[in-house]
Amino acid sequence: MARMIRNWMFGAIWLGLWVSCQPKQEASFMQTAKEDPFARARERMVEDQIRARGIRDKRVLEAMLKVPRHEFVPESYRDLAYQDSPLPIGHGQTISQPYIVAYMTEKLQLDSADTVLEIGTGSGYQAAILAELASQVYTIEIIPELAQRAARTLKRLGYQNIKVKTGDGYVGWPEYAPFDAIIITAAPPEIPEPLIQQLKDGGRLIAPVGEDFQDLVLVTRRGDRLLKEHLIPVRFVPMTGRAQKRQEE
Numbered sequence: 001m002a003r004m005i006r007n008w009m010f011g012a013i014w015l016g017l018w019v020s021c022q023p024k025q026e027a028s029f030m031q032t033a034k035e036d037p038f039a040r041a042r043e044r045m046v047e048d049q050i051r052a053r054g055i056r057d058k059r060v061l062e063a064m065l066k067v068p069r070h071e072f073v074p075e076s077y078r079d080l081a082y083q084d085s086p087l088p089i090g091h092g093q094t095i096s097q098p099y100i101v102a103y104m105t106e107k108l109q110l111d112s113a114d115t116v117l118e119i120g121t122g123s124g125y126q127a128a129i130l131a132e133l134a135s136q137v138y139t140i141e142i143i144p145e146l147a148q149r150a151a152r153t154l155k156r157l158g159y160q161n162i163k164v165k166t167g168d169g170y171v172g173w174p175e176y177a178p179f180d181a182i183i184i185t186a187a188p189p190e191i192p193e194p195l196i197q198q199l200k201d202g203g204r205l206i207a208p209v210g211e212d213f214q215d216l217v218l219v220t221r222r223g224d225r226l227l228k229e230h231l232i233p234v235r236f237v238p239m240t241g242r243a244q245k246r247q248e249e
Contacts, residue, residue, distance in 0.1 A: 063132035119169030120185035124150030
């Protein structure tokens with residue numbers, strides 16, 4: 001009888017402790033949801049759209065989980081921010097599909113000491129992902145309104161290792177070259193030669209190349225040699241400015 005009473009008392013104490021913990025857990029979840037109501041949607045995005053489709057780089061997955069994609073889309077599209085699709089951001093441009101952002105980023109194999117050049121800032125989302133992984137990001141946007149909006153968003157979110165420039169990305173940013181990695185987020189008919197020249201020996205460049213439909217191409221520089229790998233078919237908005245003029249010539 002004494003043993004039964006002790007067992008009952010131990011069970012009651014354990015149950016009481018378990019029940020007492022539940023409000024704290026619920027309060028913690030409610031606090032997180034209040035601070036970032038999109039946190040669960042971002043977790044599902046990473047698990048269902050990115051990890052499930054083969055992205056394995058832990059640093060890339062952590063960056064995709066951390067960066068608030070909804071902050072980079074227009075207010076009218078925020079409820080769609082974590083869906084598996086590109087979204088319009090104005091001026092005929094889009095924020096890329098989350099999986100493509102993760103895929104291109106993973107292929108660059110970034111180190112925390114790397115400097116990266118991005119051509120086509122757009123919303124600033126890709127730049128933010130890169131900034132989580134690299135030492136410094138230089139990003140160029142040809143449309144002034146988008147460049148200014150992206151710069152404001154990135155500053156508001158606290159990014160201090162990103163420089164935004166309004167200009168034609170075709171010519172790159174020679175003042176800060178050479179770069180460990182270059183990413184082009186609009187499609188040129190061919191990779192601009194100035195960008196190749198600004199790539200470090202051993203550096204990687206990734207770009208969608210083509211006209212109506214493109215291949216994602218990864219270029220690795222080995223001295224004077226360029227190793228090119230065609231990855232997957234994609235569809236991006238065309239690169240404008242000098243790239244477009246050369247195409248029309």
